[in-house]
Amino acid sequence: MTEQHDPNSQQFSELTDSVNNKSLGGSWKNRVAGVWNKATTNLTQLLPVEQVAQTVIQWFSVSEAQVAEILEKVRAELPTTQALLVGKPQAGKSSIVRGLTGVSAEIVGQGFRPHTQHTQRYAYPSNDLPLLIFTDTVGLGDVNQDTQTIIEELLGDLEQETRSARILILTVKINDFATDSLRQIAQQLRQQYPDIPCLLAVTCLHEVYPPDTVDHLAYPPDFEEVNRAFTLIQETFAGLYDRCVLIDFTLEEDGYNPVFYGLEALRDTLAELLPQAEAQAIHQLLNREEAGNQIGNLYRDTARRYILPFAIMSATLAAVPLPFATMPVLTALQVSMVGLLGKLYGQTLTPSQAGGVVSAIAGGFLAQAIGRELVKFIPLFGSAIAASWAAAYTWALGEAACVYFGDLMGGKKPDPQRIQSVMQEAFKAAQERFKGIKR
Structure with a gap:
């Protein structure tokens, strides 16, 4: 059977490709308006609403391959750092992850996943x-484990080609001097990969503080016990590291302040060893106020590549001059968009769950949507107004969904008031953007 070529499908495909490969600036409004006007002409030929819905579903679909391709392009531009954490259990490796990411101990514990027999991997903020990608050694120091097998797995991991910057972090407790196996691993890793910088992180300083010490001193700590142990560890690993740093990352309930003692020293030392882009990313991540903005902007820039086609299709459907007839189709379209954005943020939703998210974040816009549908009764002007409103609303809904899913990804409870504020601001801005859509 000969496959029929749908010109409207090609128009939307070209628009989607344009969004994926170009910025949203410049003449994008003209391109959007042109596509919208052509598509609307065909849709408003008194097609049954069911046929309109089926046509739109055929026009727009994002395959797994397309999602993977877009994510790969974004990943290629990310200043990603791969940190290989080598140390015994309880040496403070997970604490380093907490310090650099700011996430809770529970989230760190749940985020590590088996990578090989003796390694686990944790990607921040998502896979x-x-x-940041942390690879943590498992079983090091266990007498029942073969150290050579662990070394071979680590070397095999380093053999994999990557665009990411790499760094080796040797973690040693300040009161642990049984480090022969750790030194053996460090020797072979450095021998095989001398260009990968190595940081020696000496941890758990409070365990050698004098008995009457109740809190940290000003950094760096000037205790004889700390200085003596630190010097001995440096001598043990002489020639196997590029920089060394003293840190003591504890839990809040331990009572030491600050909780991440020496975090600034760790940050600055990492910055000395990493390329400029990755070092800057580390600094931004450690600025907790800026970190959320940096990561949020990264995800939203990607999400907008999906939101725009949905906004244009919403405008096209809203132009059908039948009051309330297109509301179910628009809702289904917007639910599909939210489901796709959830997937981008690592949240897999069923259609009913995505619909619940739409209801939760749309708030008072529902009444406005019904009012706008009634405007269609006004001859000549109604459909055009409804179309631009639908495009702006869908855009704002997508922006609000990004905030909602971003909060979930960060382990926070979504703030309805903040989400509503974002949606209101995004809607106003989108109204200006979509003014070019007219009959």
Whole structure:
């Protein structure tokens, strides 16, 4: 059977490709308006609403391959750092992850996943778009484990080609001097990969503080016990590291302040060893106020590549001059968009769950949507007004969904008031953007 070529499908495909490969600036409004006007002409030929819905569903579909391609392009531009954490259990490796990411101990514990027999991997903020990738050794120091097998697995991991910057972090407790196996691993890793910088992180300083010490001193700590142990560890690993740093990352309930003692020293030392882009990313991540904005902007820039086609299709459907007839189709379209954005943020939703998210974040816009549908009764002007409103609303809904899913990804409870504020601001801005859509 000969496959029929749908010109409207090609128009939307070209628009989507344009969004994926170009910025949204410049003449994008003209391109949007042109596509919208052509598509609307065909849709408003008194097609049954069911046929309109089926046509739109055929026009727009994002395959797994397309999602993977877009994410790969974004990943290629990310200043990602791969940190290989080598140390015994309880040496403070997970604490380093907490210090550099700011996430809770529970989230860190749940985020590590088996990578090989003796390694686990944790990507922050997500596997799809990571800024930091931590690989943690498992079983090191266990007498029942073969150290050579662990070394071979680490070397095999380093053999994999990557665009990411790499750094080796040797973690040693300040009161642990049984480090022969750790030194053996460090020797072979450095021998095989001398260009990968190595940081020696000496941890758990409070365990050698004098008995009457109740809190940290000003950094760096000037205790004789700390200085003596630190010097001995440096001598043990002489020639196997590029920089060394003293840190003591504890839990809040331990009572030491600050909780991440020496975090600034760790940050600055990492910056000395990493390329400029990755070092800057580390600094931004450690600025907790800026970190959320940096990561949020990264995800939203990617999400907008999906939101725009949905906004244009919403405008096209809203132009059908039948009051309320297109509301179910528009809702289904917007639910599909939210489901896709959830997937981008690592949240897999059923259609009913995505619909619940739409209801939760749309708020008072529902009444406005019904009012706008009634405007269609006004001859000549109604459909055009409804179309631009639908495009702006769908855009704002997508922006609000990004905030909602971003909060979930960060382990926070979504703030309805903040989400509503974002949606209101995005709607106003989108109204200006979509003014070019007219009959």
